[in-house]
Structures are given as structure tokens and as C-alpha cells.
Amino acid sequence: MSTLRIPIGDKDHIQGNPDTAKIVLVEYGDYQCPHCKHAFPLVKKFVEEYGDDIAFVFRNFPLTDSHEFAMSAATIAEASGNQGKFWEMHDLIYENQDQLSNEMLKECVKNLQLDFNKIENDINTGDIQDKIENDFEGGVRSGVNGTPSFFVNNQKWEDYDGTYDSFVELLS
Template identity: 80%
Template structure:
């Protein structure tokens, strides 16, 4: 069984407290992947329903060979994070995944009232690409070969079957 090779750290996007949660769920995801799009509302419901019992970490794994906008979406989400709105952008992108395009990403920036100048500067001059590449490389080192890939408490979770019940089974 594969294990998470890169520990959760300060550069990760995290909901909840991984130090106190019973379940630490790490997802390697691609914003344009239809399977990630299907998993998104299930993960969201699971995190909301189980509250402090769950910490959720999202790491970028853009499959750029097959998903034209995956890297742009990951970059915009990380740039939004620099303005404290990663999760809002993450959710907005997944909620509108079927319309994913450069224009849709610009509309998301406007919808969240983000500073467009800061976004443009961040996506061209900051270390966002390095962060996304580090997420991707960490995923490869951990045995990720497709999206979504989940790790539960540091171990690759092979029992995700596309249903909400598979998540609920983690806490029972």
C-alpha cells in the first residue's frame, strides 16, 4: 500500500486541524477531471457533516496532457489562496466545472472580489507554479497515478467507490 511521502505542511490548503482530527483526508485532484468533479460534493458534505473529526487537504495534480484548463484552474485557486479565498475559489471552480475556461476563471476572480492586479502578478511572478509542481511531484512519489487520489491518515485509500457511503465508512 502506498503512503503519503510529503507530510502536511504550511504550504498545504487545509480545512480543519490535522493535528486533532480523527480522519485526515488528503486529495490529489485536478479541477477539470470529471471524477474529481463527481467526488467534490461528496467530500464537501463529508467534511461539513463530520466537522472537527475530519481535516481535509487539497493538493494539485493537474493532468495537463488531457485537461486543457487544469493548470490554469490550479494556478487561479492558489492565487486566490494568497488573498485568503482558496476554498471559495476551489468550490466555485468545481461548482462550474462544466464551463471551465479562461473566461470562466476570470469571472470567478470577479465574483470573489479578488484584487485582479494581485492575481495577475501572482500567477506570473510568484512561486505558485513551484507549489503546484511540488504537489504533483509529491503525489507521484506517493503513488498517485490518476485523479482523484485520496490518502486517509497517511495511507492511500483504495476503497473510494464514488459514493458518499464510502466516506462515511471512514469514521465508522
């Protein structure tokens, strides 16, 4: 069984408190992956319904060989995080994945009323690319070979079957 090689840290995007949650769920995801889109509402519902029992961490694993806009989406999401809107952008991209394009990402920036000049500047500094590459490399080191890949309390979750019930079973 694979284990999470890169510990959760201050550069991660986290919903909930990993120090007190019963379940710490880490997803390595790709914004253009249809399987990630399918998992998105299931994870969202799970986190909302079980509140303090769950901490959710999202890490980028853009599959650029097969998904043309995966890197652009990850980059925009990370840059949005610099303006305190990572999760809003994360959700907006998945909710509109069937329209994913550079134009759609610009519309998302507008819809969230983000500073477009700051987004462009942040994208060009290299810090965001480093963050995405570190997420990806950490995933590879942890045994990620596709998306979505989940880790539950630092162990790769092999039993995810694409249903909400599989998430609920984690708590039993």
C-alpha cells in the same frame, strides 16, 4: 499500499485541524477531472457533517495532457489563496466545471471580488507554479496515478468507490 510521502505542512490548504482530527483526508485533484467533480460534493458534505473529526487537505494534480484548463484553474485557485480565498475559488471552479475556460476563471476572480492585478502578479512570480509542481511531484512520489486520489491518515485509500457511504465508512 502507498503512503503519503510529503507530510502535511504550512503550504497546504487545510480545512479542520490535522493534529486533532480522527481522519486526515488528503485529495490529489484536478479541477477539470469529471471524477474529481463527482467527488467534490461528497467530500464537502463529509467535511461539513463530521466537523472536528475530519481534516481535509487539497493538493493539485493537474493532468495537463488530457485537461486543457487544469493548470490554469490550479494557478487561479492558488493565487486566490494569496488573498485568503482558496477554498471559495476551489468550490466555485468545481461548481462550474462544465464551463471551465480562461474566461470563466476571470469571471470567478470577479465574483469573489479579488484583486485581478495581484492575481496576475502572483501568477507571474513563479511561487505558485512551484507550489503546483511540488504538489504534483509529491503525488507521484506517493503513488498517485490518477485523480481523484485520496490518502486517509497517510495511507492511499484504495476503497473509494464514488459514493458518500464510502466516506462515512472511514469513521467506522
